[in-house]
Amino acid sequence: MDALGPLDALADDVDSSREEDLRQEIQLVKWSFKVFQGNFFEIDNMLQSLEESPEMAYLWEGGTHRAELHRAFEEVGRLLHNFVLSAMSLVDHTRRHVNRYTHDEYADLADDYNREIKRRFRNGANHQLIQGLRNYISHRRLPLVGSVLSWTESGQMTRTFHVPLEPLLEWDKWSPLAREKLEELEGRLPIRQFVDAYYAEVADFHNWLWSRVRAIHLKKWAVRKREG
Helix, strand or coil: CCCHHHHHHHHHHHHHHCCHHHHHHHHHHHHHHHHHHHHHHHHHHHHHHHHHCHHHHHHHCCCCCHHHHHHHHHHHHHHHHHHHHHHHHHHHHHHHHHCCCCCHHHHHHHHHHHHHHHHHHHCCHHHHHHHHHHHHHHHCCCCCCEEEEEECCCCCEEEEEEEEHHHHHCCCCCCHHHHHHHHHCCCEEEHHHHHHHHHHHHHHHHHHHHHHHHHHHHHHHHHHHHHC
16 A cells, blocks of 8 residues: 555645645655654564564574674664654644645545544554553653564474563553553564554555545646636
8 A cells, every 4th residue: 555655646736736835734744754654664674574584593592692682672672663753743744734724615624534533543552552652752761672482383483573561551641542452462562563553554544635635636726727
């Protein structure tokens, strides 16, 4: 799913419309999404390598590479920090742009936007957890990162990077939905599974949003062109 597709198309349309204020706003929102997307690709690619690449298995062999494994934990923690904070920045930047559509002609967009936000995010456990992690990171500490090894019936080793939940659950400022999700996870938050799921949710929402916003502007510009 290419969430940037509709946003790229809208940016091109706005460039042609010569509406400078709108052009700058669209470019800034697009930049914010690309920062979030870039942070997702970084952490997802690193975790894919650490968890799946046979060349990385040596980190867990014989306990002789503990310092290097610790550095991997720190790097995953850094990338998780960047992903979480850029996710919430994107929320604020997107909301700021949508708030410009306050005229009666945009009433349907505002209503649909609020409905989709409630359905997808206010009632969504992953978003509530992202929001809680942003506050936890900003006001308490960076989350710890660890790994767990397991073996399939055929003897193949699998590796999963996670955030241990005990320190997180000591914090009393999670929303009820976020705390419920944490308590269901049996002691560990699998990082890659979590960021993959949340990125997919955000990308799907932005694909919907910018397709809708673009249709509104195309209709507006078509009317202006007819009226001369």
